[in-house]
Amino acid sequence: MAQGKPPVAVADGLTTRARRNRPLLVVHGGEGKGKSTAAFGLALRGWNQGWSTGVFQFVKSAKWRIGEQTALETLDRVHAETGQGGPIEWHKMGAGWSWSRKAGSEDDHAAAAREGWVEIKRRLAEQTHQLYVLDEFTYVMKWGWVDVDEVIETLANRPGHQHVVITGRGPAPRLVEIADLVTEMTKVKHPFDAGQKGQKGIEW
């Protein structure tokens, strides 16, 4: 567990309070497991702080509901009913975004991804959430489905106090450059290597 002691002093004129509260851009990359799982785990902390959290799943398989979605939506319901914690919205690209009334642009993933990004950009400008999880967004950037310059510019200059967590393999170098916290999940050993298959509760 981190001790909260910075190894270097920085002469940036910020008070400890200001520095402690700076919004973070977090990236979970690497070939190993845990990138998304750790991002959803952070949403638990945000919920406990009473933050508004928006999860955006940029994956085709998002038609498939993972356990975290049900659990986090349950915490959102607890918030709505009792006021404990904060609101959590879960949006996914798979069958058309939750906010969209269109039947879904399933055949055109690039268009669907762009639509997701446009909405996130709008929310960042309006400071809708305190925490954004952009799950598997590195691929959307890598495949050129969004304008990388625009993404970098938007994230780097987002207003207010908004944390953003981006997951996925191979984050763009410029994303790593503007990020505050970058962790790489490295595979040391995986049950698939031993012929084991994905299983409930572990993979979903």
Next chain:
Amino acid sequence: MAQGKPPVAVADGLTTRARRNRPLLVVHGGEGKGKSTAAFGLALRGWNQGWSTGVFQFVKSAKWRIGEQTALETLDRVHAETGQGGPIEWHKMGAGWSWSRKAGSEDDHAAAAREGWVEIKRRLAEQTHQLYVLDEFTYVMKWGWVDVDEVIETLANRPGHQHVVITGRGPAPRLVEIADLVTEMTKVKHPFDAGQKGQKGIEW
């Protein structure tokens, strides 16, 4: 997201179903962030499957309540009240284990850690949980607070269908050897490097 297709066929005589359902020993190691967070994220999946989950925090700072504890205990309450999901127990060493009536062996961390392990061993034998999170247990092993041979032997031969997730830096080589899934969280960039301090919702 993993596709569930094993890259090699293994002639172990198991059916797909048996192989899919094999209980896993999972290790999250490395110097980076996300080891514990990803483990607590897995607990969300287990909760959604209706599993019984036991979290055991082997850290002195466990006196300090982290956001995940409140969030997971809230999901446990939802389970108790509505039957949705599964039960989650959260035990921590910091101020004496939750199950212990003793005022806590705060001055003797080795004794407290051993007491935790004895309880886990008992629960594994009784098949109390489907998912165990042994948070920061690698240190307990490294510092010799528990008998490493006994831990390896107990984990390798645990009965029934019990998943175990162990977190912490520098997992013992023998632990890695018997584990099914090992991920190393590698630090690429950390805000402390830039003089930033730990902050709510991110560090706790």
